[in-house]
Amino acid sequence: MWLMHQAQRKLEEFGGNDIPLYAILSHKWGKSEITFQDIESDSAEEKVEYEKVRKTCSRAKADGFDYVWIDTCCIDKTSSAELSEAINSMYQWYQESGVCYVYLADVPSNATNNEFATSTWFTRGWTLQELIAPSTVIFLDQKWQKIGTKSSRQRIISEITGIPANILLGGDLESASVAQKMSWASKRETKRVEDIAYCLMGIFGINMPMLYGEGERAFIRLQEEIIKVSDDHSLFAWRSSKSFHSILQAGP
Numbered sequence: 001m002w003l004m005h006q007a008q009r010k011l012e013e014f015g016g017n018d019i020p021l022y023a024i025l026s027h028k029w030g031k032s033e034i035t036f037q038d039i040e041s042d043s044a045e046e047k048v049e050y051e052k053v054r055k056t057c058s059r060a061k062a063d064g065f066d067y068v069w070i071d072t073c074c075i076d077k078t079s080s081a082e083l084s085e086a087i088n089s090m091y092q093w094y095q096e097s098g099v100c101y102v103y104l105a106d107v108p109s110n111a112t113n114n115e116f117a118t119s120t121w122f123t124r125g126w127t128l129q130e131l132i133a134p135s136t137v138i139f140l141d142q143k144w145q146k147i148g149t150k151s152s153r154q155r156i157i158s159e160i161t162g163i164p165a166n167i168l169l170g171g172d173l174e175s176a177s178v179a180q181k182m183s184w185a186s187k188r189e190t191k192r193v194e195d196i197a198y199c200l201m202g203i204f205g206i207n208m209p210m211l212y213g214e215g216e217r218a219f220i221r222l223q224e225e226i227i228k229v230s231d232d233h234s235l236f237a238w239r240s241s242k243s244f245h246s247i248l249q250a251g252p
Contacts, residue, residue, distance in 0.1 A: 001093065002074040003067040004039070006057035011039055011074065012067075022067040023060040024097035026130035026137075027052070028105065028121050029191075033072035044073070052103070055144045059101055069093060084210045091129050091202020100134035102127075107141045116147070117160050125190035125199040132163065132203065135170055173203065178226060179234035194218040205229065 002011045003022050014020065034053050038044040044053065053070060060068045075086045086093075094100060104119045116139075121127050131137065137150035150157065154165045163184055167176060181203055190196045197218035198210060206225045211218065226235060 001069070001089070002036070002076070003069055004053070004057070004074060006060045006066060006068055009039070009045075009053065009057060011036070019096075020067050021065060021098045022069050023056070023063065023065040023099045023101060024069045024094055024134065025052075025056050025071070025101050025103060026094075026121075026127055027103040028124055028127070029072065030105070034070075036073050036076045037078070039073050056101060056103075059140070059144065063099060065098055069097070080210070087198050087210060088201065088207045091133050094130050094133035094202075095135075097134050097136075099136045099138060100130060102130070102137055102139045103144065104139060104147075105142050107139075107147070109141050109143055109145060111141060111147060113156055116153070117156060122160050123188055125185065125188045125196050128161075128185055128188060129199060129202045131157070131161070132167065132173065177234040178204070178230060178232045182235075197222040 001014050001019055003014060003020070004011055030049065032047075032049050034044050034047060034049050038047065038050075044050050053073065056068050056070060060066075071086075071090075076082045102121065104116070104121050106121075107115055107119050131150070134150075138146055139148050139150075139153065141147045150168055154168050157163070157168060158165045161184060164171070164176070167173060181200075185196070185200055188196070190199060192212065193215050194210070194212055200222060201207065204222070204226050206222060206229070208221060208225050214221075223235060
């Protein structure tokens with residue numbers, strides 16, 4: 001696992017029991033983001049996109065964290081093995097973070113509940129696990145000012161997402177049925193077709209290899225893996241608008 005030191009803004013690799021306490025970022029990707037290669041080449045600070053890294057590190061420093069993890073630049077995506085390991089570990093990484101900062105770039109200062117609720121962050125596939133997994137979630141507006149926590153905003157978040165408040169606050173995820181979990185993802189989108197399956201692996205406790213290019217087959221594979229480890233038949237009761245001529249579905 002690569003972590004960035006918030007003061008030096010350099011990447012350090014950790015593993016096993018040596019991983020220090022860290023803050024983690026959840027955000028909707030922009031058209032361009034700082035990459036692992038940018039950080040390693042020391043060219044990152046020259047780019048406009050570096051502001052997101054700078055603000056995350058500043059926030060972490062203020063909250064007493066030495067390290068941060070940001071998905072755009074803490075994974076070497078040129079390595080298929082490293083990318084696969086990261087995606088399979090991501091739920092755990094969010095779960096084990098000291099705090100998760102949710103940066104809402106489209107939510108203005110002094111936002112109304114409606115402006116908060118209509119943030120595109122709530123429509124993305126990957127942000128579902130990033131909301132559920134961490135115990136402490138802090139929401140930040142477009143100026144990086146705190147506008148609440150998962151705990152303080154649990155009621156409206158539950159209304160937006162359909163996720164019960166007890167699950168949001170750390171209740172047993174296994175108490176939710178397979179069909180219920182699928183419903184949380186049903187209105188979310190990912191840039192790549194395969195990611196709508198890959199982003200749900202942690203929520204279902206599934207590990208499987210990444211096969212970009214397989215298209216909707218990824219979601220079929222996810223369901224096949226769920227069947228292997230669960231006797232919850234609600235999976236077969238779930239109906240998607242993307243179903244094949246099969247009891248399995250092409251999407252949530």
